[in-house]
Amino acid sequence: MEQQTEQRAEVARFCDNWKVPQEPTPIGRHHGLLTEFRRAFREGPPETPLAMEGPRLVGEALRSGVQLEKVLFSRRGLEQQGAKLLPQLSKHTEVAVAEDAVFAGAMDAEHPQGVAALAAWAAAKLEAVFGERALIVAAAGLQDPGNLGTLIRAADAFGASGVVALADTVSPFNAKAVRASAGSLFHLPVAARVTAEDLIAACRSRGVRLVATGARGGVAPAEAGLEGPVCLMIGQEAAGVPRALLRAADATVSIPIASRVESLNAAMAGAILLFEAGRVRGH
Template identity: 45%
Template sequence: MTTHENAYPLKMRESAAMPDFVVTSRANARVKQLRAATSGNARLSGGLIAIEGETLVHEALRSGLLLKTVFVSERRVVPRGLPAGVEVLRCSNEVLQSAVETQSPQGIAALVLPKQWDLAEALRGEPLLLVAVGLQDPGNLGTLIRSAEAFGATGVLTTLGTVNAWNQKALRASAGSVFRMPVVAVTEAELVGLKARGIRLFAAVAAGENVVAAGAADFTQDCALLIGNEGAGLGQKFIDLADALITIPCPGPVESLNAAIAGSLLLYEASRQRGVSE
């Protein structure tokens, strides 16, 4: 992981004074960089990600991320507590709105250097992993990342075809958890490698033969919970790779649960079991 604990001078901004200059051109270099980051263009954004809203800016600071530039609209003042080294640009409302994604901008955005995690960091301690297999809905992925942090998971792994965790909707759905939870893209070979490390793979499926109810599975051991694509679920190759198939019993007349809900319930059950065993 790339850390930024000492990235800023110790001196913090003592005042929330607004910069005198107001950016009124959409062609401003920093505004263009923010627009590129918002759209996920890593090349044009210089590898930075865009975050929007006071909550995410606060969470990024709390998580030790390096803020490069903070954009503030005319109708807002500069937030207090920004490190002294952060560039602050005041933009016209129209210019800032042109560079962000939400329909009703909150008047504050930032360019941030994201943390880079590796698989070893997701395997720390007694691993409890959530594996997102081809998830395409960024809201689902962001929610799962938030649940993973809430229920004590050590990491979220993503396979080929899964939406980027730095997607704007995923960022908002994670409510800042993506800044702290290791999210690592993995190959099928690396998933196979988890088994060699003694990590059991549990595949979440609908009810069927040789399927165990989640409450009867043993999640106290090192394990990974595989959650499939919203429409197709887990492909056969991932089902075959799993050590066990698990399901969430639903007495109501529904065929399946939303991927984020299913994953969150399984993470809760794992957390509950591990709490009882301690």
């Protein structure tokens, strides 16, 4: 009790010194909020809120208008990031601070960066990914969340209208995918758990060409017709795009690479094709 009183006094002095409007509540290692963070990092939406960790992600979420429900600082994180982040939080956000070791025990990162947040989150509807001029990335069978998150980042960087994670793909809201997206998840619509049949039907009804990637035997990117409405279907490196999607594809595109290299990973292949699509579209 005495230690907690000292913590409260220290936090109050910090907030007073930096003129921040919201005073974080000190919590101990058995507090229920830590359990919420552990579960959210382990499971993710739709079962739990979206979990994010690190000042870059939390800051990008705030800049993007994401409503943060709960924010947790480590003691060191509060000292380093509190003056910048606390004034940006809504008065409705629950804010807490824990000792560094207690904070680290609730995170999924090996070296947590002192601040984490939970946000209410829902996947985008499939129709939202088409935008005004469809350039869609469909991830088919990707199992590495870091790979998927990097692909989302590339889609954001090169002007994609949205991303679709098909039903056999790891969740784009997995904590590692969120981290790898570096905030791009907050910038463009990302639909999840979409069936191949629904994607094909939605593209057909809107006149969007389906272009599958293949390691060998496809047309060159410059000849793939990427200037029009298109959905780029990216498969995992080992298995490639599933057969059902290959049969539905209007074209297959292959990136020329040295013969000694078997293939590119999904994020790298996606980034190259998105760059080419952006180039021919004048992005």
